[in-house]
Every structure is written in structure tokens, then in C-alpha cells.
Amino acid sequence: MTTKFYDRLSNDLTQLLENPIDYNVTIEVGEAPVNQIFKVHSYILQSRSPYLKKKFNESPFNENHVKELKISNISAKVFNVIIKYIYGGAISLKKLKTSIIFDLLITSHELDLDELVEHLQTYLVTNNSAWLRLNFAHVYQTSYQVKNFKIIQNFCNDIIAKYPYTIFESSNFNSLPEDALISIIKLDDLQLEEDKIWDYVIQWGKVKNSTLPANLNEWTSNHFLTLKSTLKNCLPHIRYFSISGELILKKLYPYLQLFEPKLWLDINTRFLAPNSSISSKILPPRKTLNEIFPIKITLIPSNIIADEYVLEILSWIFRKNVPYTESNQYKFKLLVRGSRDGFDVKTIFEICDKVSNTVIVVKVQGTGEIIGGYNPLEINNEEKWCSSRDSFIFSLKTENLKNSIVSRVTDFSSAIYYNSSKPSLDFGFALNLRGNLKTKSSYCGKGHYEKQIRSNSNNFSVEEFEIFKISLKK
Known part of the structure; x- marks a missing residue:
């Protein structure tokens, strides 16, 4: 039996990176003023990265017997993660923005780090599917330009099959690579x-x-x-x-x-003549997914939710999936965005006065939770309780939409509460947006709706919020 002491080995090699005794290569990454120089050892990097091995062989030694490499298209932040993986075989992604992780994936491919490429794809699909959907066109196109992102490609193709307008109505559609387009039109379950x-x-x-x-x-x-x-x-x-x-x-x-x-x-x-024989190959009809319908919507101008989430919210509004017809085109008009218009609830009353059929979407500061509510009533710049049978609140579970929570109103007479003098917009006592949303003044509780949408009943602050007017586009 062989005993493997990988943890100690990883730690010792990482220490060698941090204290680069006898280094013989410098790698400058990034562009000034955020460039950085790493002192590394050629034998370690050549054994781990075919790309770097090739670069080393192409570069001469200077008078100090050190090879000097420059890679300007990789940021110092990304390369710092890469080089620690190369030396220590370990990587931590928890504190990295998803955009950095995606850049890390692209860089890992460029450096021929196949093991890391597969791990990062799996990590993104499992833990950051919301970001992938919000940046869908870019992610999809990149996955086919790079050629090696099979896990990302399969993730994207599954979304496209169910929600084809995500890509077909995208501004990036006409610039799709040929093989990406072919992969789409070959899908047996493409719902179009x-x-x-x-x-x-x-x-x-x-x-x-x-x-x-x-x-x-x-x-x-x-x-x-x-x-x-x-x-x-x-x-x-x-x-x-x-x-x-x-x-x-x-x-x-x-x-x-x-x-x-x-x-x-x-x-x-x-x-x-349907009964006559023909020699051309007949491809089978595409499979219809009974639970999914490709509702055509005007792509939502949101910084919080992707088009797939919009389709989910529509199904909650109509209490069923809505079949597609040419006239069934839903428009989401952005009325208020916190980062653009301000985070005071008073702003909502000023901009949305007398507007009905609205959806508010809130991203909770610190947790990244996406919560919100649907209000079929006119937003009213007064202080009063309003009655509704159709309002609901929700928590979108971006990793798996099937786990999302929808909570419908139970006390119809106290569905929505408006108070513009002490600015508050409340869905019963279940979702309460109060005053300046950047302060910890809002909360989710119990009462007037079926269930809580947050397990944490503590007050929260808002990272971003948006309000949309929903209408049927004639």
C-alpha cells in the first residue's frame, strides 16, 4: 500500500512560489499600471503546462540566466490563482467574482490546464448558473470559440432548447460561429x-x-x-x-x-402524395416538452434576472405555462432601478404612481438572494391597505429554478400596503420594503401570504432592485 502525502507536498511547493529560491524565469502579466511580475521555476511550470513549456523553449536566457516572459492578455489577479494551482494543486474560488472565474476558465484553456478547465466549468454550472444566464450570449459564443467547453455548451444548449428566443432574439445571434448554430438546430428538443x-x-x-x-x-x-x-x-x-x-x-x-x-x-x-416512397433522409419531428413553452418576450433589460427567470415569473402570474402564439408577446418595461434612480421607496411612489401589473425584483446585500413580488394593482401614492387575490411574493433559487419559493396572498383584503409619508411598500407582512433600501430597514416575515420566502427574518439591505411593468405586446 502506498501512502500519499499530497497536502505536505502542496504546501511545500506553494512556499517555494512565495519564496522563489533559485528561480530562473520571470513572467510579467497584465498591462501597466496593474501589471505584475512573478518569479517562477521552469521545471515546475513546464511539467504542468504545455503552453508554458512551449513559451520557455522559444525564449532565450538573459545575461543573468533568467528567461523573461510577458503575457499581457492575462490579468495579474487571474494569473495569481493559476500559478498557485500550478505549484500547489489547490484553488479557492469563494471570494472571486464570477466574471473573474469565467476569465480564469478561459486562461486555463489557453495554458492547456485541462484538469482545471473541467473543474471550473462544473463549478460555474453548479454554483453560478445565474451569472451564466445573465451573460448568456457572451458565455455561449465564448464556449464555441474556445471549442473545449463541453460542460458549458451542454448547459447552454439545455437552456436554448427550452427557451430558444434567449439566443435567436439576441443581438449576438447573427455573429454566432457556424458550429454553434449547427449545434442548436440539431437539438431534438428545440422548442421552436x-x-x-x-x-x-x-x-x-x-x-x-x-x-x-x-x-x-x-x-x-x-x-x-x-x-x-x-x-x-x-x-x-x-x-x-x-x-x-x-x-x-x-x-x-x-x-x-x-x-x-x-x-x-x-x-x-x-x-x-404522402404514401409515395421518397429517397431523401427524413429527420424525426422535434420532441415537444409539455412542461415548457417558448413564450416570446422582449428581452428583459435587467441587471438581476435572466430571461429564463422571467418565463418562470410569467408562469406564476398566469398560474400555468402560457403557450406561444405570434400575438402572445410579453413586454417588460423597466420603470425603476435602484442604481439608476435611487434606493428610497419614495422614488417608487413618484415614478410608478397609478401603474399596475408590476414586478419588483430585489437582490439582497451580502447573500445574493433574489426575492420580489408581483402586484396587479395600481401603485398608489397614499396610505392604505389594498385588496388583491392575485398578488404573490417569491424567492428565485438561481441554482435550480424548481426549488424557487412562490407565496400567494391568503388575506385578500390586506394584500398590499402603501405608505408614502413613511415610505413603505409592503406585501402584507411577508415582504416589507421600507425607507432607504440601502439601510437594513426591510424584512421578510409572516402574515397575509402562504409562507415565508426567506429563512432569515432579520432586516436586510438591498444591493440592487428593479421594477418592471408587464404588458402584452400587441
């Missing part, structure tokens, strides 16, 4: 009608060719050949046989020149 997938693929292809005329009637055969060449790897993944005959005529026929003659004949044969 096939003709709309076709529309987005055509849109993506047109953007890649800015010289194509805007008016399709002005296109020549060369224009169609250009688009066909751009989309040659995407078009085979469209499930043409799941598109109705009417939509084939309306959406596919104008792009007839993109199709091989045999495939176009088989598409038409399938609908004109």
Missing part, C-alpha cells in the same frame, strides 16, 4: 416551430453576406449560390418534412434555388 428555425438560419446566412440585395426579387442565380454555399452545413439539419405545405409554399419556395432537385421533389411528394 420548424419554419421559424428556417427563418433564423436564412437570416444568419444573409448577414454573413452583406452584398446580397435586401429585395429577394433582385436576386440573381449567383446570389442564391452565395447563400447556398454559406449555409451548406446548416441546411441538412432543417426538418423540412415537419413543415406544413402552406408554409413550404410561403417560406421555402422563394429560396427554391437553395435546394437540390431531388430533395425539393421529395418535400413536395411528401405532402402531395
Whole structure:
């Protein structure tokens, strides 16, 4: 039996980093004035990082027999974590901002630290899914540019399958790498009608060719050949046989020149003579997830919650999942943001007076909890209790939305309390926002609602809050 003393080994090597006796390499990272120089040992780094081994071999020794490396695209903060991992095989992420951890992941990939790449992906998906969702377009695009982030890619694809407009309506959609787009349209459970997938693929292809005329009637055969060449790897993944005959005529026929003659004949044969045999490969219809519907919303302008959370809140408002239709488009208009408009409850009354159907979202200082409430009533610049049967409060569990807490009003006559003279906006006695939200004056308690949304009933201060007006976009 072999006894392994890894802890002592890790500690001794980390001490060598902190007191670099006989170092033979300096690595300068970052840009001035926040650059930093690390004194390190080539044998340790070469054995741990193929990237650094290559850099060492390419660099000559100076007159002091020390190799001087400079890596300006890595911050000192990130490299400090990396170098401690390289020497000691240990890493602590608790005190790091999620954006730094994501940068750390990218740097780990650049330095060929495969073990750390896998660990950081798992850590982000498990512990920081809220940040990944809030920065979804950037995270998704980066995961495919880097190529090696399979865990992040799977996380993103699962969200896209359930909430496709998260990416298709994103400003970053048209700049997606080809392999990222293909990975999306290959998803068997992508919750989007096939003709709309076709529309987005055509849109993506047109953007890649800015010289194509805007008016399709002005296109020549060369224009169609250009688009066909751009989309040659995407078009085979469209499930043409799941598109109705009417939509084939309306959406596919104008792009007839993109199709091989045999495939176009088989598409038409399938609908004109369903019992006739065809030779083209028929991809199976996409799987419909009964519990998820791709509600189309105007992307929410929030610094606290991601689009996926908005869909969850909508399902609570309507007490069911809402099926998608073209007219079922929900708009979230930002009315108040603490960091922009101030943190006094009085500001809410001034800006939101006589506004109904609002959602307030609060990020608790220190804990990062996301709590809030839905108020169907007009916000009233008076002092009174108001009656509602539909108001509720909630706690969003960002790691797993299924664990979120929804607490509906039970005492209808005392659902919402307004007091502008001693500024307070209360959902019964269950969510109470008082005075200056930056002070520890707000709290969650019991009364008038089904259950508590915080296990901690102590007063809290607010890191950020937002109020949105919800409306059906006609």
C-alpha cells in the first residue's frame, strides 16, 4: 500500500512560489499600471503546462540566466490563482467574482490546464448558473470559440432548447460561429416551430453576406449560390418534412434555388402524395416538452434576472405555462432601478404612481438572494391597505429554478400596503420594503401570504432592485 502525502507536498511547493529560491524565469502579466511580475521555476511550470513549456523553449536566457516572459492578455489577479494551482494543486474560488472565474476558465484553456478547465466549468454550472444566464450570449459564443467547453455548451444548449428566443432574439445571434448554430438546430428538443428555425438560419446566412440585395426579387442565380454555399452545413439539419405545405409554399419556395432537385421533389411528394416512397433522409419531428413553452418576450433589460427567470415569473402570474402564439408577446418595461434612480421607496411612489401589473425584483446585500413580488394593482401614492387575490411574493433559487419559493396572498383584503409619508411598500407582512433600501430597514416575515420566502427574518439591505411593468405586446 502506498501512502500519499499530497497536502505536505502542496504546501511545500506553494512556499517555494512565495519564496522563489533559485528561480530562473520571470513572467510579467497584465498591462501597466496593474501589471505584475512573478518569479517562477521552469521545471515546475513546464511539467504542468504545455503552453508554458512551449513559451520557455522559444525564449532565450538573459545575461543573468533568467528567461523573461510577458503575457499581457492575462490579468495579474487571474494569473495569481493559476500559478498557485500550478505549484500547489489547490484553488479557492469563494471570494472571486464570477466574471473573474469565467476569465480564469478561459486562461486555463489557453495554458492547456485541462484538469482545471473541467473543474471550473462544473463549478460555474453548479454554483453560478445565474451569472451564466445573465451573460448568456457572451458565455455561449465564448464556449464555441474556445471549442473545449463541453460542460458549458451542454448547459447552454439545455437552456436554448427550452427557451430558444434567449439566443435567436439576441443581438449576438447573427455573429454566432457556424458550429454553434449547427449545434442548436440539431437539438431534438428545440422548442421552436420548424419554419421559424428556417427563418433564423436564412437570416444568419444573409448577414454573413452583406452584398446580397435586401429585395429577394433582385436576386440573381449567383446570389442564391452565395447563400447556398454559406449555409451548406446548416441546411441538412432543417426538418423540412415537419413543415406544413402552406408554409413550404410561403417560406421555402422563394429560396427554391437553395435546394437540390431531388430533395425539393421529395418535400413536395411528401405532402402531395404522402404514401409515395421518397429517397431523401427524413429527420424525426422535434420532441415537444409539455412542461415548457417558448413564450416570446422582449428581452428583459435587467441587471438581476435572466430571461429564463422571467418565463418562470410569467408562469406564476398566469398560474400555468402560457403557450406561444405570434400575438402572445410579453413586454417588460423597466420603470425603476435602484442604481439608476435611487434606493428610497419614495422614488417608487413618484415614478410608478397609478401603474399596475408590476414586478419588483430585489437582490439582497451580502447573500445574493433574489426575492420580489408581483402586484396587479395600481401603485398608489397614499396610505392604505389594498385588496388583491392575485398578488404573490417569491424567492428565485438561481441554482435550480424548481426549488424557487412562490407565496400567494391568503388575506385578500390586506394584500398590499402603501405608505408614502413613511415610505413603505409592503406585501402584507411577508415582504416589507421600507425607507432607504440601502439601510437594513426591510424584512421578510409572516402574515397575509402562504409562507415565508426567506429563512432569515432579520432586516436586510438591498444591493440592487428593479421594477418592471408587464404588458402584452400587441
